[in-house]
Amino acid sequence: MSEMITPELVDLDLSADSKESAARALAERMVERGRVTDLDGFLADVAAREAQMPTGLEGGIGIPHCRSPHVTTPTLAFGRSPSGIDFGAPDGPADLIFLIAAPAGADDAHLSILSTLARRLMQPAFTAALRAAATPSEAAALIAGEPMATATAGAGAEAGAGSQAAARGLSPTPPLPELGHRPSPRSSNAGGAEKTASPAFEALGSGAEPRVGGPGAEPTVSGRGGVGESPAGQPFRVVAVTSCPTGIAHTYMAAEALQQAATEAGIDLRVETQGSAGFTRLAPEDIASADAVVFAHDVPVRDRARFAGKPTVDTGVKAGINRPAELLAEARDKAARGEVADHTPTPVERAGEEADGYGAKLRTWLMSGVSYMVPFVAAGGLLIALAFAIGGYEINTAPSVAEHFVWTESASWAALLFQTGGLAFGFLVPVLAGYIAYGMADRPGLVPGFVGGAVALTINAGFLGGLIAGLLAGGTVLAVQRLRIPTALRGIMPVVVLPLIGSAVTAFLMFLVVGKPVASLQQALTDWLSGLSGANAVILGVILGLMMCFDLGGPLNKVAYAFAIGGLATPNEGSLKVMAAVMAAGMVPPLAMALATTLRGRLFSKTERENGKAAWFLGASFISEGAIPFAAADPLRVIPASMAGGAVTGALSMAFECTLRAPHGGIFVIPLIGNPLLYLIAIAAGTATTAGLVVLLKGLRKQAEPAAPAGTEPSDRTKVTAAA
Incomplete structure (x- = not known):
């Protein structure tokens, strides 16, 4: 780690007044050290990552980071701002700013070290020691986990009891473990290739976290009582997945925050961190025995089907960092009510935090449907266009190629292209409706959505009908999911009950309630476009x-x-x-x-x-x-x-x-x-x-x-x- 941060990459009196100028000041130090080859190009990559999600964290921390082709070697720069800089954290400005620069092809070892740093940022002892560091050398050694950091951490924390650390309510802390080493069963790196974790948690290199049963509990203790107990006397068990767009920082911070909250609540927890350096899968027996699931992510959860049939809390990775106790409490409540499916948008096209307005969620649901429809549009539309180019516009009257096809005639080939493209176009409305419903209710919404889209085609409701059918299908499935379901039916809910009820209700509404008015509106829109001049x-x-x-x-x-x-x-x-x-x-x-x-x-x-x-x-x-x-x-x-x-x-x-x-x-x-x-x-x-x-x-x-x-x-x- 010492080669990733040096005293020259530390600024203990960062005078920047915005996150952009802070990133530039720290990046300039990287340029001077030959770690970054193109300052503006690198800052553009940092800005693009920041645009995806603010990188401010509660506790006065800002952690801008990105992968960039302009980075020659994994590098970390640190700045301490006396006045604080707004990085979008809910509790105010950040005074500790870490700029992480990873090459586009950064190796797993370096990313694992960076993930360990991210986890340590969730520890008050580490941040208090950084606020008390007197020189750039002390701060660099503390971050790098060098031997001198131990003395610095202990002495600095005591010396700084009345300073910034005390102002934040932090007390002096014991020496910190060396960065990159595994100080306790709760730390990990992101481990490399995908594999299945065994019940005995591996000592190093795992992306699946050990269980946490409460304060002082051993990693694999499962018989602990207390506030986390399930009705049968066993601890309440949760499995979680965390991930963020770059998989460098927030992924591991969310895992650490959830584990700390689980310890305090006496909950038996195991986390799968799907980071940049690969991930180790949760063991199937851990998933099977879990009472609930927590997804804290901003990219799709890989192999989500593993968690089917479990009460699920689905939210953004920042929520996992900022309010882990609330997420675990919500998971417990859903398990108590018997809810077995996701009540927030699908991870492929999430609508964001639960605090987002319905306008933002609606836009995301619609974009989910459009994004899946576009490949059908491109394939079908280009095939039809090529057919017209080869055979002329009259090719739309050609007989079916299944009944008449002459290998040596261009008209037959044009007819083949036209009819194939027409079939692809025939999927547009069902796919649109199906994946709008998927964006709302995950896999149980697919069948009702496709059925509703097919009804829209049947009654000539067209594109608008598909939009409405998708929303109706997703809403119906979400409504059914909120009902209290007997335990015996939970296993068949996603594959039988939800598709059955959702399809029946959606078809009824489209055929007999909203279908005809929408078809009339579609025809009016078509006529209006025809008369445009x-x-x-x-x-x-x-x-x-x-x-x-x-x-x-x-x-x-x-x-x-x-x-x-x-x-x-x-x-x-x-x-x-x-x-x-x-x-x-x-x-x-x-x-x-x-x-x-x-x-x-x-x-x-x-x-x-x-x-x-x-x-x-x-x-x-x-x-x-x-x-x-x-x-x-x-x-x-x-x-x-x-x-x-x-x-x-x-x-x-x-x-x-x-x-x-x-x-x-x-x-x-x-x-x-x-x-x-x-x-x-x-x-x-x-x-x-x-x-x-x-x-x-x-x-x-x-x-x-x-x-x-x-x-x-x-x-x-x-x-x-x-x-x-």
């Missing part, structure tokens, strides 16, 4: 262009895209114009960034110039995400400029009455576009608009910045301020 079409093009370029593949982008592909299910002149405008606008941001880096490369870092080369192809292929690295590094300049260009392109595409039958493909489906030359002009105009605005805004920023030494790269100018 003039100013109305241009305004719609502007709106769609703004949505496509606002979040570059995020929720608003997906809503606009879903609106367009929904129209392709019942194609007409208006819906084909919408599809053309949406694809054209989505191509603008990456193409514009590529053009801007080509014309004025000095305004961009070396990494951004390299990304600009790839953005040519990404933009031409209609992959809006190609502009995300630029937006993450400078959002207040790149995003507004992208939206302006997208609005111009969307408006021109509509004004030129361009049409598109393919849902994807970029310039590679130009032969399938109505008015292709004008379509390219619309894309070029939007690209030029965005590129010009980005160059102008970045140029103004450069004029306001202090001059850098001649011959330096933008990424080497370590004193340049962060993007405003």
Whole structure:
């Protein structure tokens, strides 16, 4: 660990006033030590990770971290802020800031050490000693777990009894164990390849945690009584899974917090940490004997089916860190009520903390359905588009290829493509409804959702009908899950009872209650799109262009895209114009960034110039995400400029009455576009608009910045301020 942090990487008087400037100050130390090769590129990766979830923790800790190709070796920098810096923690600013930099291909050993640090941050003794450290050497040795840290921890904690540590209510603490070693059965690293843990917990290298039965309990004690007991006199047993997007810090902090809470409550707990360095599976017998399950995660739980039929608490990893006792209490309550399924959104498309509003949850549920529908759209739409290119638009009247197919005729091959694509398109509405229900109620919602989507097709309720059917199916399953279920029925609930009741109720509602009004609304929308012309079409093009370029593949982008592909299910002149405008606008941001880096490369870092080369192809292929690295590094300049260009392109595409039958493909489906030359002009105009605005805004920023030494790269100018 000593090679990961040195005194030169410690700042005990960090003067930064924001998390961005704090990250920059600590990262500059990494650059000076040769640990980071591109300051701006690395900070962009840190900002992108921070955007996923704030890295502030209760107790005055900020732990920004990321994997980055700009990191040469695993590195840790530490800063202590006298005034505190807001990292989004619920209890206020952080005075202890750790910047963790992991290479893109960091090895398991280093990640295991970093995970041990993350767990120690949950120990008051460790943080108190850091607040009392008098010199950078003491702090570095304490973090590294070197021998001198032992004396420093003991002496420093006593000396600092009236300082910051005392201000937080922390008392002097005993010496700390060496970082990277296993001080007690409750510590672990993330262990390497996946395997099944044996009941006898391995001493080192395991990602599945030992059981915790209460204060002073042995790791495998299972007969302890007390407040954690189940009705049969055995301790209440819980298995948990923790994970975060990078799998470096929060994964292990949540595990430590849950274990400490379990110790205090006398609960028998085992945790599986699904971190970056791999994970060791919970033993099947531990899962089978568990009374409840806790998922504290922000990425999908791997092999979630192992936990089917158990009362489950499903929340974000930050909740596991900040309120572990509440989660364990909730698990106990659900077990007492006999709830056996997840009552929060599925881990694939979670809606976040339970405190999130229904608007945020609804958006996430809908995006879950859209994300699973898009592959069907891409495959079916491109097959249909190719069929039209080969056999002409009359190919839709060709007889079934099962009855008539001539190997040497292009018309037969075109008919095969068209009919195959049509079958793929036939799954759009059921898949949309099925995975909206899955996003709400997990696997038990799939069958009712698919059934509801099929009913929507049957009654011609179309895309809107699929949306409503998915919500009805998921809501029905959630409602049934809240009922008190006899113990004998719990095992068959997910595979028999919930699909049966959910399908019956959803079909009833779609056939007899909401189906016909929705079908009428769908027809009205189709007629409106068919009649779009003039100013109305241009305004719609502007709106769609703004949505496509606002979040570059995020929720608003997906809503606009879903609106367009929904129209392709019942194609007409208006819906084909919408599809053309949406694809054209989505191509603008990456193409514009590529053009801007080509014309004025000095305004961009070396990494951004390299990304600009790839953005040519990404933009031409209609992959809006190609502009995300630029937006993450400078959002207040790149995003507004992208939206302006997208609005111009969307408006021109509509004004030129361009049409598109393919849902994807970029310039590679130009032969399938109505008015292709004008379509390219619309894309070029939007690209030029965005590129010009980005160059102008970045140029103004450069004029306001202090001059850098001649011959330096933008990424080497370590004193340049962060993007405003």
